[in-house]
Structure formats: structure tokens, C-alpha cells
Amino acid sequence: xxxxxxxxxxxxxxxxxxxxxxxxxxxxxxxxxxxxxxxxxxxxxxxxxxxxxxxxxxxxxxxxxxxxxxxxxxxxxxxxxxxxxxxxxxxxxxxxxxxxxxxxxxxxxxxx
Amino acid sequence: xxxxxxxxxxxxxxxxxxxxxxxxxxxxxxxxxxxxxxxxxxxxxxxxxxxxxxxxxxxxxxxxxxxxxxxxxxxxxxxxxxxxxxxxxxxxxxxxxxxxxxxxxxxxxxxx
Numbered sequence: 046x047x048x049x050x051x052x053x054x055x056x057x058x059x060x061x062x063x064x065x066x067x068x069x070x071x072x073x074x075x076x077x078x079x080x081x082x083x084x085x086x087x088x089x090x091x092x093x094x095x096x097x098x099x100x101x102x103x104x105x106x107x108x109x110x111x112x113x114x115x116x117x118x119x120x121x122x123x124x125x126x127x128x129x130x131x132x133x134x135x136x137x138x139x140x141x142x143x144x145x146x147x148x149x150x151x152x153x154x155x156x157x
Numbered sequence: 158x159x160x161x162x163x164x165x166x167x168x169x170x171x172x173x174x175x176x177x178x179x180x181x182x183x184x185x186x187x188x189x190x191x192x193x194x195x196x197x198x199x200x201x202x203x204x205x206x207x208x209x210x211x212x213x214x215x216x217x218x219x220x221x222x223x224x225x226x227x228x229x230x231x232x233x234x235x236x237x238x239x240x241x242x243x244x245x246x247x248x249x250x251x252x253x254x255x256x257x258x259x260x261x262x263x264x265x266x267x268x269x
Contacts, residue, residue, distance in 0.1 A: 049200075078257075085165065085261055086261060087161075087246060087259040087260055087261040087262050088201075088246070088257075088259040089259075090256060090257070093256070103256065135200055135201065137201075144189040144191075144206070144208065144250055145191070145203055145206065146203075146257060147203075148193075148200035148201040148202070149200050150199060150200045151199075151200050
């Protein structure tokens with residue numbers, strides 16, 4: 046059972062470039078999340094999707110877009126990367142009416 | 158709003174020492190409380206949780222008790238091992254709510 050998978054594991058971008066981070070879960074969970082992790086700030090929620098076809102902004106959505114492609118997949122897009130988006134990005138999922146989130150291994154992104 | 162405060166560390170202990178990582182929270186109602194652990198280079202894993210006042214969560218020798226009167230959920234372990242070296246995150250979620258709130262994380266280093 047793979048759980049939550051993320052691609053790529055590492056990425057280096059130049060300022061202004063675009064890219065999409067991919068996330069997939071095989072646990073049939075309804076809710077999916079994107080977080081960024083920065084030193085001393087814990088995890089901050091970027092966007093979440095309560096169910097297929099819905100997405101909502103979290104605490105730090107500026108500069109990002111998301112797509113809930115189907116129940117399994119939830120992608121995060123940076124249209125024009127900035128150095129302030131250098132971070133580690135985590136995807137997570139949660140079953141309906143459950144309280145535990147399950148996390149992917151993360152994507153380490155550096156924007157030069 | 159909801160928030161989580163925890164000691165940021167780093168915390169450095171010798172093997173077999175007693176561990177306490179403090180966590181306090183602010184929330185309306187009766188949130189569920191969690192400790193997640195992040196080992197180097199990995200995503201977050203659920204360590205333990207408690208869903209109502211006076212519940213004790215436990216796993217791998219770690220324990221935490223949901224204290225409504227002091228709004229706390231301190232993590233303890235009687236005898237730490239080198240393999241416990243990781244970053245520990247305290248978190249909460251409103252019951253069946255969508256948005257988790259994480260503390261900043263506490264880095265623990267255990268020396269042999």
C-alpha cells in the first residue's frame with residue numbers, strides 16, 4: 046500500500062519559471078491538502094480539497110493554484126516561481142469524518 | 158482562532174534521559190489533539206492522538222494526556238533512544254473540521 050506519493054522529490058527552478066507538484070493517494074480519502082514547511086514556522090496550509098471537484102484556500106494561497114483532478118490526485122502549481130517559495134512541500138490526505146491526516150514524503154523546492 | 162504553541166528547541170538529551178516537550182493550544186470547542194513525528198528526510202507520521210479531555214494517547218513509549226483545564230497536551234517519554242531523534246509537531250483539528258493547525262515543531266537530538 047503506497048499511501049500518499051509525491052513527485053518530484055527535489056526541484057530547482059529559476060525565478061519566473063513554472064512547475065506542477067503532483068500528489069496521489071490510494072486510500073480512497075475524500076480530503077486532500079497541500080502544506081509548505083519553513084524553518085521555525087511549522088506547516089502552513091496552502092490549499093485543501095474537501096472532496097473531488099472542490100478546492101479552498103488555506104493560510105498562504107498567494108502564488109499557487111491547485112487542481113483536484115479526481116479523487117486520487119491533487120496537484121499544486123506555481124505559475125511564476127519566486128525565491129520566497131523555496132520550501133518543502135507536503136501533500137496529505139484524510140478520510141471522511143476521520144481526524145488523522147496521512148502525509149507524503151515531501152518535495153524540496155529551491156527557487157533561485 | 159485556533160493556535161498551537163510548543164517549545165521550539167532544539168532539545169538535546171543523552172540516551173535514556175526523560176523527555177518532555179510542552180504543547181499548549183487555543184481552540185473553540187473540543188478539538189482533537191495530535192503529535193506527529195518527522196524523521197530526517199521524511200514526511201510527517203502520526204505518533205499519537207487524543208480526542209477528548211483526559212484521554213491519554215500512547216505509542217512507542219511516548220505518552221500525552223489531553224488536559225482541558227490547562228489546554229495542554231505535553232509529550233513525554235521515560236527513556237529516549239538515539240532513534241528518537243526527529244522533529245516533533247503538536248497539532249489540533251476541530252472535530253470533523255477541515256483545517257489542521259500545527260505548532261512550529263521541536264527538534265530533538267539524542268546523543269549516545
